[in-house]
Amino acid sequence: MVYVFKTSVKSKASIKKLAPELEKLSFVEKWNFDLHDCDNILRIEAPEFDTKIICGLLKSLGYSCVELL
Numbered sequence: 001m002v003y004v005f006k007t008s009v010k011s012k013a014s015i016k017k018l019a020p021e022l023e024k025l026s027f028v029e030k031w032n033f034d035l036h037d038c039d040n041i042l043r044i045e046a047p048e049f050d051t052k053i054i055c056g057l058l059k060s061l062g063y064s065c066v067e068l069l
Helices: 012-024 052-060
Strands: 002-007 030-036 039-045 065-067
Touching: 002 030, 012 052, 039 052, 052 065
Parallel strands: none
Antiparallel strands: 002 039, 002 065, 030 039
16 A cells, blocks of 8 residues: 655655664555655555554654645
8 A cells, every 4th residue: 555645854865864764664665755746745655554653753853744645
């Protein structure tokens, strides 16, 4: 399943900061950011999970994150 999030991540440096944290999540199969999109999209491929985990992780690191339905 693919989950899509609107974020406040705006730079490759921020992605590098987040990468180790996203890699720690065993349920995440793939992830990527689209900084060219106006919503700075984060896409995550994973089996079903509670999306609050991702939003909480990003918020704990200083970024906003909202799941797009």
